[in-house]
Amino acid sequence: MNNPARNIDIAIQAAPYLRAVAATGSFTKAAEMLGIHQTAVSHRIKTLEDQLGVRLFDRTTRKVNQTEAGRILCEAATTASASFEQALERLRLRVGGGRIRLSLPSSLATKWLFPALPRARAADLEISLEVGDDLQDLRANELDAAIRYGIGPYPGLHSVRLAPSFLQPVVGQSYRPEMKDFRDAVSLRDLAFLEDRRGAGDGTGYCWRDYFAGMGIDDRGVVIDQMFDRADLMMQAAVSGMGIGLGRTLLIEQDIEAGYLRSFGPPILSRAATWLVCSPSFAHGQEFRQLRDWLLTEVPRLDPGI
Structure with a gap:
């Protein structure tokens, strides 16, 4: 975690994947939710884990569980997504009327x-x-x-x-x-x-x-x-x-x-x-x-x- 700017960039890119995994508890279901292949989700999460040097999820055959570090980042990703949804709604209202x-x-x-x-x-x-x-x-x-x-x-x-x-x-x-x-x-x-x-x-x-x-x-x-x-x-x-x-x-x-x-x-x-x-x-x-x-x-x- 010795490059804060790089860490932030990768975390931002991974935010949709984190939110989807947190919402579904599964890499496969997260991929279905995002409309992409399951390997893309796994790759993005692994890239973030390698960059940060921490494990974000404990993977079992039945479920993906968040670690403490994963919980922190998933909450941030969910909050950021909600903020964008509100901003887009405001933009829609602006453009529309x-x-x-x-x-x-x-x-x-x-x-x-x-x-x-x-x-x-x-x-x-x-x-x-x-x-x-x-x-x-x-x-x-x-x-x-x-x-x-x-x-x-x-x-x-x-x-x-x-x-x-x-x-x-x-x-x-x-x-x-x-x-x-x-x-x-x-x-x-x-x-x-x-x-x-x-x-x-x-x-x-x-x-x-x-x-x-x-x-x-x-x-x-x-x-x-x-x-x-x-x-x-x-x-x-x-x-x-x-x-x-x-x-x-x-x-x-x-x-x-x-x-x-x-x-x-x-x-x-x-x-x-x-x-x-x-x-x-x-x-x-x-x-x-x-x-x-x-x-x-x-x-x-x-x-x-x-």
């Missing part, structure tokens, strides 16, 4: 991007939306790009900040109609506050604690009346009059414009933002540039008042 697989949280999907999809088609963009909150989804599911809310940028990924984030208290029209601002209350204890559970614990600062700190308000008297697992559910509860929701950029603009929500206090700039992220390789393509440019046109240009 150019559809971009975009992941984003459900809150951003329902409150911002879903209504914009007809405009994407008008811009010659075919987008397939998939709901997800973690960047691991981007790596594991062969997605093209993702929209995420967080501190950013994200190591190992190409990141574009789509929009800064302003935190904005909002209420439905039926909640305390006599008040224009939560600061008009005699005591914060008299008000019902709603919060997104994820934002309160993921380090993004999307929570009442950070909002009040940014306002310089002592929040020790504040009680969170209701916690929600998703920001869009919390916003819908605010629309229905359950209490004060902590809105943020891209989640509230459409409901405010439609009259379902109204501002109930001043906005403050959050340390988090909304980001478009993808692999460095996808970032070099025309499809990414089209997606980025279109998304930037869909970000509302609102005066936050600060």
Whole structure:
């Protein structure tokens, strides 16, 4: 094993044979699977064993068993084959239709991007939306790009900040109609506050604690009346009059414009933002540039008042 480059080349050439033998447990069946003669399989495996100086399979009259070294290489060959299958499927989709697989949280999907999809088609963009909150989804599911809310940028990924984030208290029209601002209350204890559970614990600062700190308000008297697992559910509860929701950029603009929500206090700039992220390789393509440019046109240009 004194020539690593040579070892790698021979191992790559032998990968289909290793995968077939691992799958069938037989050189003969592996040859049938590959559509070649059995001696070709035996020769390829022996060449790799000679090059590495290790035995990969224990051969009996009935079965071929992997050695520990064989198991390691067969797993690598199987993983590599699966990666190529996924890449070829992505290539097929690209050639066949150019559809971009975009992941984003459900809150951003329902409150911002879903209504914009007809405009994407008008811009010659075919987008397939998939709901997800973690960047691991981007790596594991062969997605093209993702929209995420967080501190950013994200190591190992190409990141574009789509929009800064302003935190904005909002209420439905039926909640305390006599008040224009939560600061008009005699005591914060008299008000019902709603919060997104994820934002309160993921380090993004999307929570009442950070909002009040940014306002310089002592929040020790504040009680969170209701916690929600998703920001869009919390916003819908605010629309229905359950209490004060902590809105943020891209989640509230459409409901405010439609009259379902109204501002109930001043906005403050959050340390988090909304980001478009993808692999460095996808970032070099025309499809990414089209997606980025279109998304930037869909970000509302609102005066936050600060």
